Amino acid sequence: xxxxxxxxxxxxxxxxxxxxxxxxxxxxxxxxxxxxxxxxxxxxxxxxxxxxxxxxxxxxxxxxxxxxxxxxxxxxxxxxxxxxxxxxxxxxxxxxxxxxxxxxxxxxxxxxxxxxxxxxxxxxxxxxxxxxxxxxxxxxxxxxxxxxxxxxxxxxxxxxxxxxxxxxxxxxxxxxxxxxxxxxxxxxxxxxxxxxxxxxxxxxxxxxxxxxxxxxxxxxxxxxxxxxxxxxxxxxxxxxxxxxxxxxxxxxxxxxxxxxxxxxxxxxxxxxxxxxxxxxxxxxxxxxxxxxxxxxxxxxxxxxxxxxxxxxxxxxxxxxxxxxxxxxxxxx
Amino acid sequence: xxxxxxxxxxxxxxxxxxxxxxxxxxxxxxxxxxxxxxxxxxxxxxxxxxxxxxxxxxxxxxxxxxxxxxxxxxxxxxxxxxxxxxxxxxxxxxxxxxxxxxxxxxxxxxxxxxxxxxxxxxxxxxxxxxxxxxxxxxxxxxxxxxxxxxxxxxxxxxxxxxxxxxxxxxxxxxx
Amino acid sequence: xxxxxxxxxxxxxxxxxxxxxxxxxxxxxxxxxxxxxxxxxxxxxxxxxxxxxxxxxxxxxxxxxxxxxxxxxxxxxxxxxxxxxxxxxxxxxxxxxxxxxxxxxxxxxxxxxxxxxxxxxxxxxxxxxxxxxxxxxxxxxxxxxxxxxxxxxxxxxxxxxxxxxxxxxxxxxxxxxxxxxxxxxxxxxxxxxxxxxxxxxxxxxxxxxx
Numbered sequence: 001x002x003x004x005x006x007x008x009x010x011x012x013x014x015x016x017x018x019x020x021x022x023x024x025x026x027x028x029x030x031x032x033x034x035x036x037x038x039x040x041x042x043x044x045x046x047x048x049x050x051x052x053x054x055x056x057x058x059x060x061x062x063x064x065x066x067x068x069x070x071x072x073x074x075x076x077x078x079x080x081x082x083x084x085x086x087x088x089x090x091x092x093x094x095x096x097x098x099x100x101x102x103x104x105x106x107x108x109x110x111x112x113x114x115x116x117x118x119x120x121x122x123x124x125x126x127x128x129x130x131x132x133x134x135x136x137x138x139x140x141x142x143x144x145x146x147x148x149x150x151x152x153x154x155x156x157x158x159x160x161x162x163x164x165x166x167x168x169x170x171x172x173x174x175x176x177x178x179x180x181x182x183x184x185x186x187x188x189x190x191x192x193x194x195x196x197x198x199x200x201x202x203x204x205x206x207x208x209x210x211x212x213x214x215x216x217x218x219x220x221x222x223x224x225x226x227x228x229x230x231x232x233x234x235x236x237x238x239x240x241x242x243x244x245x246x247x248x249x250x251x252x253x254x255x256x257x258x259x260x261x262x263x264x265x266x267x268x269x270x271x272x273x274x275x276x277x278x279x280x281x282x283x284x285x286x287x288x289x290x291x292x293x294x295x296x297x298x299x300x301x302x303x304x305x306x307x308x309x310x311x312x313x314x315x316x317x318x319x320x321x322x323x324x325x326x327x328x329x330x331x332x
Numbered sequence: 333x334x335x336x337x338x339x340x341x342x343x344x345x346x347x348x349x350x351x352x353x354x355x356x357x358x359x360x361x362x363x364x365x366x367x368x369x370x371x372x373x374x375x376x377x378x379x380x381x382x383x384x385x386x387x388x389x390x391x392x393x394x395x396x397x398x399x400x401x402x403x404x405x406x407x408x409x410x411x412x413x414x415x416x417x418x419x420x421x422x423x424x425x426x427x428x429x430x431x432x433x434x435x436x437x438x439x440x441x442x443x444x445x446x447x448x449x450x451x452x453x454x455x456x457x458x459x460x461x462x463x464x465x466x467x468x469x470x471x472x473x474x475x476x477x478x479x480x481x482x483x484x485x486x487x488x489x490x491x492x493x494x495x496x497x498x499x500x501x502x503x504x505x506x507x
Numbered sequence: 508x509x510x511x512x513x514x515x516x517x518x519x520x521x522x523x524x525x526x527x528x529x530x531x532x533x534x535x536x537x538x539x540x541x542x543x544x545x546x547x548x549x550x551x552x553x554x555x556x557x558x559x560x561x562x563x564x565x566x567x568x569x570x571x572x573x574x575x576x577x578x579x580x581x582x583x584x585x586x587x588x589x590x591x592x593x594x595x596x597x598x599x600x601x602x603x604x605x606x607x608x609x610x611x612x613x614x615x616x617x618x619x620x621x622x623x624x625x626x627x628x629x630x631x632x633x634x635x636x637x638x639x640x641x642x643x644x645x646x647x648x649x650x651x652x653x654x655x656x657x658x659x660x661x662x663x664x665x666x667x668x669x670x671x672x673x674x675x676x677x678x679x680x681x682x683x684x685x686x687x688x689x690x691x692x693x694x695x696x697x698x699x700x701x702x703x704x705x706x707x708x709x710x711x712x713x714x715x716x717x
Binding site: 001003004005006008032035036039040042043052054056079102103104105106108109239240241 | 557558560577578580599600601602604607610613614615616618619620621623624667670671674676684685686687688689690
């Protein structure tokens with residue numbers, strides 16, 4: 001790892017002040033929480049901060065389920081949230097997405113905030129031997145465009161970057177209309193999760209709307225997302241401990257065989273967690289008839305663009321939506 | 333020879349050591365004055381090292397030595413055949429010349445007092461390459477005949493085809 | 508495995524390197540340069556070595572005071588500095604699980620933890636499982652069920668298995684396989700590992716799972 005000074009501040013404002021000391025991306029100061037992504041990035045020299053600021057013990061780790069909805073402290077671990085009875089009963093989509101992620105050991109260490117901010121698994125991003133990576137080196141090009149891009153995105157891409165956002169949790173949360181509370185040296189603000197991550201566009205190195213030194217303090221999910229029939233379907237090359245090739249989060253409110261409202265989001269295919277409002281609108285009022293599900297799912301493909309080795313994802317993601325909706329619909 | 337253990341479910345003699353963390357593997361012997369080495373690996377798949385400069389690494393804290401093909405001792409490999417031998421293959425000649433035969437090939441060794449110092453100093457080794465096109469499709473290369481044509485690479489004893497045919501027809505009858 | 512950043516010598520700018528690289532076969536290429544960063548000078552390299560920090564680790568019931576490079580992972584602190592080599596480095600990237608230890612009773616990957624951030628946690632390694640001469644039931648089960656060959660993944664499997672049982676995830680064979688998915692075995696002893704965990708779970712009476 002690049003040499004760094006390790007800061008272990010006593011309180012959050014001290015940490016935020018340290019974190020804010022420079023610009024973001026290639027910032028001399030980076031945060032570390034659970035460390036399950038950051039330590040890898042440091043080992044592989046993808047991140048080379050001069051200072052590492054530990055957030056251990058500084059952020060809220062509580063999990064609250066109540067009439068106001070769900071509130072997850074950013075420091076709550078994946079394991080804690082996945083096992084929390086209130087989450088399992090009221091927001092099972094979140095628990096399911098988490099249990100489909102990583103491994104038990106990683107889930108014990110990894111935090112909610114860190115999971116949303118984890119970096120892409122794109123092998124060209126993760127291996128600094130590849131010179132062409134606009135995310136690491138703005139303007140250097142994108143090595144994945146005409147190479148091994150089977151794992152890469154078909155939605156939200158630009159010719160500068162086609163990297164997939166890898167989080168399952170984020171897909172489930174975005175389907176449920178989550179918001180994030182952000183804290184910085186200059187104050188607090190709240191942002192819908194759907195707006196936290198940026199599309200790559202011309203600036204793939206800018207992944208989120210977080211300003212210098214800002215941290216995610218909490219994640220909230222509104223009460224109207226509670227108690228929906230849902231399913232998180234993850235299609236991947238191994239049965240466990242593997243990132244998604246394609247995933248679909250579907251949550252529906254069904255009455256008398258009709259879908260009253262639907263939430264649909266996709267993983268493994270977008271440069272950010274990908275909600276599909278067009279499919280949601282088409283499902284609203286629809287039956288659970290496979291043909292109806294299929295024609296709603298087809299709307300997810302609008303604007304999709306394969307890059308050579310990932311073209312199959314465009315069809316697969318539609319089928320994933322249908323299958324997830326069928327399974328969700330069958331749940332009591 | 334005793335046959336008392338054949339067919340018996342005998343526990344592995346190294347079992348206790350392995351399940352208690354007591355078995356020592358290669359990198360686990362505590363030796364006084366132990367140094368640590370980190371390997372610098374090629375980032376191209378085929379070609380040559382145009383230049384390699386270990387000066388920055390050499391000056392880094394804790395570094396004892398930086399070994400490259402420029403200063404490595406010649407090792408007692410068999411004479412270079414110039415082309416891989418289909419029968420015996422070709423051993424990788426480590427740190428002996430400027431040739432790169434695969435991505436990740438070791439091209440320098442940085443030796444330091446601690447693991448962290450060695451690993452970090454390895455990143456200070458500066459390399460430029462003259463890359464050549466790498467072939468990764470086995471069907472795109474001609475098969476290589478063995479260099480030594482005098483010694484056969486197929487050895488026959490008896491008449492296996494006839495024997496297998498007889499065996500096959502016997503088992504077919506039995507079915 | 509070290510992934511190194513090779514930069515050009517002789518003061519090429521990034522633009523020059525990329526242009527040279529575009530010419531094709533036989534061209535000189537250097538490795539990637541980070542935007543806005545020139546290769547460190549010798550003096551900078553020496554000056555930027557991080558000062559060691561004092562780290563106090565509670566391992567298997569004993570407190571150890573170490574002076575460590577802040578970059579030291581918990582795994583390297585255990586293996587290289589405390590000479591507790593029972594925890595293994597199979598991949599160093601959090602994918603194989605051979606480095607699994609318990610922190611406050613929870614299984615974690617020590618190769619993904621910085622030692623300096625593991626203070627005030629009770630760390631248990633494979634060496635801490637035996638009580639004197641007495642093997643932990645799961646250790647005994649591994650021997651009984653021949654749940655290893657080379658043994659390199661075994662420490663991590665056992666630590667993860669102990670946690671898997673105490674978490675209540677050691678019911679069916681399918682459940683064990685899913686909840687042990689963070690531990691790889693290149694020798695393929697999985698069937699026997701599952702059997703050993705089932706045996707130990709039955710002994711401790713905690714087979715009920717989620």
